Amino acid sequence: MDVLEAIMSRRSIRSYTGEPVKDEDLRTILKAGFQAPSAHNFQPREYVVIRDEGLLKRIAAFHKYAKMLPKAGCGIVVCGDRTKQSEMGFLVEDCSASIQNMLLAAHGLGLGDVWCGLYSVDKLTGFMTKVLELPEHIIPIGMVVVGVKDGDKVTVDRYDESKIHINRWLGE
Numbered sequence: 001m002d003v004l005e006a007i008m009s010r011r012s013i014r015s016y017t018g019e020p021v022k023d024e025d026l027r028t029i030l031k032a033g034f035q036a037p038s039a040h041n042f043q044p045r046e047y048v049v050i051r052d053e054g055l056l057k058r059i060a061a062f063h064k065y066a067k068m069l070p071k072a073g074c075g076i077v078v079c080g081d082r083t084k085q086s087e088m089g090f091l092v093e094d095c096s097a098s099i100q101n102m103l104l105a106a107h108g109l110g111l112g113d114v115w116c117g118l119y120s121v122d123k124l125t126g127f128m129t130k131v132l133e134l135p136e137h138i139i140p141i142g143m144v145v146v147g148v149k150d151g152d153k154v155t156v157d158r159y160d161e162s163k164i165h166i167n168r169w170l171g172e
């Protein structure tokens with residue numbers, strides 16, 4: 001799929017068939033995540049791939065907006081390493097860029113995906129830190145849920161000229 005087509009047609013998918021994601025697709029998605037830009041090129045990211053059914057169910061039971069996780073069958077938790085990037089804002093942005101790359105890659109492969117937020121909801125980051133046994137310097141930022149989608153969603157055009165400001169807020 002062409003990159004612009006992928007960007008324009010990507011939607012959050014919350015309905016899955018339950019078929020497993022192929023290992024080679026998962027690897028391609030992760031590779032796309034690693035390719036994302038990062039401040040100073042520090043690449044302060046770590047990825048926890050979750051495919052264990054019990055763990056997927058446990059997370060879905062806790063995370064109010066990740067109920068689709070067990071049926072999708074795969075979650076990739078993108079974590080920031082504070083020892084590599086101490087500026088928290090940059091750490092979040094670096095992880096977010098990686099998440100968006102993975103969403104587009106999964107979509108380009110014909111899979112369904114949805115970004116489930118973790119940071120900065122303390123109870124979610126605390127829970128994920130506990131269940132994934134993350135060390136203190138590793139902060140879970142967001143989770144990419146990936147699976148074989150059960151149908152497509154319509155494309156939406158969100159382009160809005162009124163939100164574009166030329167040279168300064170009020171324009172010319």
Ligand SMILES: Cc1cc2nc3c(=O)[nH]c(=O)nc-3n(C[C@H](O)[C@H](O)[C@H](O)COP(=O)(O)O)c2cc1C
Binds near residue numbers: 011014114116
């Ligand atoms: C930071 C962030 C957190 C999100 N968290 C969730 C979530 O926990 N569960 C979920 O189903 N969708 C989540 N989403 C997806 C948004 O709901 C979705 O992107 C938005 O409704 C627009 O729809 P679209 O992705 O289909 O274009 C999140 C998106 C972002 C950027």
